[in-house]
Structures are given as C-alpha cells and as structure tokens.
Amino acid sequence: MDLFGIEIPAWIVSTVILTLPALLVLAVYRWLIRQMIRLAGKLSETLQIMLMRARAPATGIVLLTALSLALPLAGFERGVADTIGQLLLVAYVLTLGWAMLSALDFFTDRYLVQLNADTIGAGADLAVRKQVTQVRVLRRVAKTMLIIIVVAAALMTIESVRQYGVSLLASAGAAGLVLALAARPVLSNLLAGIQIAITQPIRVEDAVIVENEWGWIETINSTYVVVRLWDLRRMVLPLTYFIEKPFQNWTYGSSQLLGTVFLHVDYTVPVARVRAKLEEIARGSKLWDGQVVVLQVTDVPTNMVQLRALVSARDAGQAFDLRCEVREKLIEFLQAEYPHALPRQRAEIAAAPGPGPSDGRPREGRASLTSITPADEKRAQRA
Numbered sequence: 001m002d003l004f005g006i007e008i009p010a011w012i013v014s015t016v017i018l019t020l021p022a023l024l025v026l027a028v029y030r031w032l033i034r035q036m037i038r039l040a041g042k043l044s045e046t047l048q049i050m051l052m053r054a055r056a057p058a059t060g061i062v063l064l065t066a067l068s069l070a071l072p073l074a075g076f077e078r079g080v081a082d083t084i085g086q087l088l089l090v091a092y093v094l095t096l097g098w099a100m101l102s103a104l105d106f107f108t109d110r111y112l113v114q115l116n117a118d119t120i121g122a123g124a125d126l127a128v129r130k131q132v133t134q135v136r137v138l139r140r141v142a143k144t145m146l147i148i149i150v151v152a153a154a155l156m157t158i159e160s161v162r163q164y165g166v167s168l169l170a171s172a173g174a175a176g177l178v179l180a181l182a183a184r185p186v187l188s189n190l191l192a193g194i195q196i197a198i199t200q201p202i203r204v205e206d207a208v209i210v211e212n213e214w215g216w217i218e219t220i221n222s223t224y225v226v227v228r229l230w231d232l233r234r235m236v237l238p239l240t241y242f243i244e245k246p247f248q249n250w251t252y253g254s255s256q257l258l259g260t261v262f263l264h265v266d267y268t269v270p271v272a273r274v275r276a277k278l279e280e281i282a283r284g285s286k287l288w289d290g291q292v293v294v295l296q297v298t299d300v301p302t303n304m305v306q307l308r309a310l311v312s313a314r315d316a317g318q319a320f321d322l323r324c325e326v327r328e329k330l331i332e333f334l335q336a337e338y339p340h341a342l343p344r345q346r347a348e349i350a351a352a353p354g355p356g357p358s359d360g361r362p363r364e365g366r367a368s369l370t371s372i373t374p375a376d377e378k379r380a381q382r383a
Helices: 010-043 045-074 078-119 125-156 159-170 173-182 184-199 271-283 316-337 374-382
Strands: 207-210 213-220 224-229 234-238 257-265 288-299 305-313 345-350 367-372
Touching: 010 045, 045 078, 078 125, 125 184, 125 213, 213 234, 257 316, 271 288, 271 305, 271 316, 305 316
Parallel strands: none
Antiparallel strands: 207 213, 213 224, 224 234, 257 305, 288 305, 345 367
16 A cells, blocks of 8 residues: 555554554543543442443453454455454453453442441341351352353364363363363362352351461461461461361350360368459459359369369450469469468378387387478478
C-alpha cells in the first residue's frame, strides 16, 4: 500500500485495521464505565463496589470482542488470521474465567461483611466462626475447581493440545492418569477441605493442640492450615492432618473451658479451708467467668494428698492465665497460713539396742515416727 509515496507493508495496515476500532471501542467503554460507577455511587454503595470489581475483567472482554469483530476486516493471510483468532479465543476463555473468579470473590466477601455486621455483639461468636470457616474453605475449593475447568476449556480450543484439556477435565487416558497421580496430594487436600467445611472439626480461631503444641487456627487454605502457636510461631499442616490424625480442639462446642490445678500437700492439710480460699481467689479474679469453682481430693499417693482445683474461664487464653493465678495464690496461702501442710517426707527411726539399766538385759528397740521436712534435710547435710 502506497501512502504519500511511501510503501507501507500489508501487515502494518492489517494491524492498524485490527487495533484501531478496538482502541476506539475501549475508549468509549472506559468513559461509559466511569459514568456508571459515578452514578452507582449515588444509588447504592454495593452496586458501585460491584462495578469497580468487574471493571478489569469486563474491559478485557470488551477489548477481545472488538478485536474478534475486526479480525475478518483486517485482511491478514489465512494462516495468520487463524493463529490470531485462536489466541483471541484462548484469551477470551481465560478472561471469562477471570470474571467468574472476581464474581465469586465479590459475593463471598459481601456475605462475610454482612455476616459480621449482623452478628457482632450478639454473643454468636461460635456461629460466626462456623460460617466464616465454611465460606472461606468452600470459596478456595470452588476457585481451585474453576481454575482447573477454565484451563482445561482453554486447552480444548487448541487442536494440537486438545487431548490434554480433555484429560485434565475428565481424567481419562494416559496423560490424565499421570496428571491424577501427580496431583494426588493436592486432590486429597481438596477433598479434605470440603469435608472440613461441612463437618467442621476445626474453625477459624479455634484453640487446638497439635503435635504437642498449643495454638489457634489462623488460616484455613484450600490445601493447608496455618496454626498460630502460643509463642507466635506458625505451624503449617496439610488439611488431611485434621482428617486422619487425632488432635485436641478446646473450643469445638464452646469457647468456655475448665482450668485444672493440681496441688500435692501433706495429710494434715485443712481441705475445707483450702476450698474456701479457692472460692475467694476465683471471686476476686477478673478471669473467672462465674461458672465453675471446685476443689476435690483426687488421690492419696505415698506421703501426700493430691488436690485438684477446677475453675472455668471464657476462653483458652484466660483459662491458662487463671490456672497460673490460682496455683500461685494457693501456694502463697499454704506457705503463710499452713506451712505444716506443705509436702513432707516421713521416715521411721529405731533406737539402737543396748544393756538394760539394772538387769543387764539388752534394752528393747523403740520406734518413733518423725516428720522430716526439706529444710531439716538441708540442715543435716550441712552438719
């Protein structure tokens, strides 16, 4: 093509014919979407957010549509036109998948926002955590499955790799078998995620003990779970762990917990007085929830008595702090009021035989039961 005496290659002309209408359509669309977003802001905040979220994928769809309509008019050679058309088709499928992922994120995010707004301060913390866990896990599962379907559909549009798309989608043939074997850990965790979302053995912010470590469920992803440990370390575990192995969930039915404190004391301990002191400590603590405070003699091992104190708290963290407070104050109470009730070791001491006072017969041995405290042992060692 000649333009002012300059020979312009045909492919440049075809490219201009292809891209110029698309750019004009894109400019008109961007102006139109800005006006729509401005108008939506006056009518509904939700509608405005939805349009803003959809703007990027919608721009891609409009641009690809304009390019597809202009392609027959561009005058490319048949082979080049077929290749460009194939690329546009693949891009169109991927952009539709992008739009569906954006829509999924928008609706689930709006549901979570509405859920928190409706239930905050209503004492329904457990119900909120249940629904948040279900929505987040199922959303990740749905996004993973949607990505697999979109990628498979894009591959199926290309003749040379169509069989891989079919294998990915239907898990059929040798390529599908290899893919299924390679993706077995991912698929097993995906199925575990669905099971966890339905049965909910764990929820977000549940207090758990896993691998002898205590912490909270911080994040439940599509293939793994992040546990925030008590010292702020993070433990990452596959979802299948919570299906196949035992673990402790301290907030499964309720966040309320019982804290246990064991004391080993002497037989002379006044149990009733210690029980009254425990009730006094619980009533004076901000950590006690006012439900349970019990002191019981649970065992009598050798030379001592085992006391078990039970106190209740609102959650796992407060239960741990309350146990420490009760343990410390009961020990202080026994040291100040009943030091003889602290643990003691008893030993039997027999007198050595010797001659009698008058008849010359050996004196009979006499036995006495003496109480030896740790302080007595130290004094004897120093002597």
